[in-house]
Amino acid sequence: MKEPKIDVNVSLSRWPTRRLPLDETAVLVDQLAAVGVQQAWVSSLDGLLHKDIGAVNDRLVQECLTVKNIKMIPFGVVNPMLPGWQTELSRCCTQYKMRGIRLFPSYHGYNFASLEFRKTLALANEHRLLVSVAMQMEDERMMHPLMRVKPLTVAPLVDALSEVPGTRLLLLNVNRTMALDPATLLLLQQSNVFLDIAMLDGLGILEELLTIISFARLLYGSHAPLFYMAAAHLKIQESALEHVVRHAIQFANANTLLNPDY
Numbered sequence: 001m002k003e004p005k006i007d008v009n010v011s012l013s014r015w016p017t018r019r020l021p022l023d024e025t026a027v028l029v030d031q032l033a034a035v036g037v038q039q040a041w042v043s044s045l046d047g048l049l050h051k052d053i054g055a056v057n058d059r060l061v062q063e064c065l066t067v068k069n070i071k072m073i074p075f076g077v078v079n080p081m082l083p084g085w086q087t088e089l090s091r092c093c094t095q096y097k098m099r100g101i102r103l104f105p106s107y108h109g110y111n112f113a114s115l116e117f118r119k120t121l122a123l124a125n126e127h128r129l130l131v132s133v134a135m136q137m138e139d140e141r142m143m144h145p146l147m148r149v150k151p152l153t154v155a156p157l158v159d160a161l162s163e164v165p166g167t168r169l170l171l172l173n174v175n176r177t178m179a180l181d182p183a184t185l186l187l188l189q190q191s192n193v194f195l196d197i198a199m200l201d202g203l204g205i206l207e208e209l210l211t212i213i214s215f216a217r218l219l220y221g222s223h224a225p226l227f228y229m230a231a232a233h234l235k236i237q238e239s240a241l242e243h244v245v246r247h248a249i250q251f252a253n254a255n256t257l258l259n260p261d262y
Contacts, residue, residue, distance in 0.1 A: 002036030006254035009172050009196045009221030010040040017144040022225030031229040039071040043102035047077030075102040080116035093127040100130030106149035113156035125167040132170040154183040171195040176202050188213045196221025206239040220250045
């Protein structure tokens with residue numbers, strides 16, 4: 001029997017510049033189930049470029065409801081650079097009872113030093129929403145010439161988070177360089193900051209990182225459909241992790257994060 005997993009980094013719909021093998025929901029769900037995923041935290045790729053974020057989140061919720069064999073947890077997209085974003089964030093919580101939101105700063109034109117980001121953190125914290133942030137979506141070598149976005153600098157996030165203490169923050173698609181950045185390591189000393197393993201690249205990266213931070217800070221994420229499902233699965237299987245650590249990363253940490261004991 002496969003070990004149970006919660007995948008915290010899944011997207012529905014299609015990537016703007018190319019088709020992907022897993023960009024049909026039914027195919028994606030089958031692959032999630034094949035590696036033992038019981039629950040997926042899901043957002044929409046439409047949210048990167050669409051301006052009608054309300055419609056994006058409506059479709060996301062409806063698509064999640066069509067899936068029966070895996071629990072799909074929708075994370076609404078919020079773009080604080082658009083008018084009415086506060087209403088959309090509140091709607092995610094009050095109308096759809098979402099547990100979290102997903103932010104795409106690089107694609108929406110702001111960074112961690114922006115006032116808009118800090119306001120978003122504050123309002124999300126007020127609604128007790130988990131904030132997941134896509135640090136990147138693809139390697140810059142894969143970017144379409146017309147969709148090149150600036151990389152995010154982690155350092156301003158330390159100050160931003162200090163202004164809204166207690167905000168639950170999940171950093172998605174952190175690569176090895178970002179993970180070992182002193183600012184990231186400082187953030188990960190806090191019990192409310194987490195990162196997923198999807199883009200942690202390099203031999204022995206999990207073992208290396210776990211000599212510096214607690215395994216309680218790491219979550220299982222595939223970054224599907226942009227990444228193949230097997231990548232995250234094999235990353236865990238090929239790492240020399242004790243069973244309790246493996247279970248925490250694949251399931252228990254995410255389960256606790258989504259269901260905080262206030």
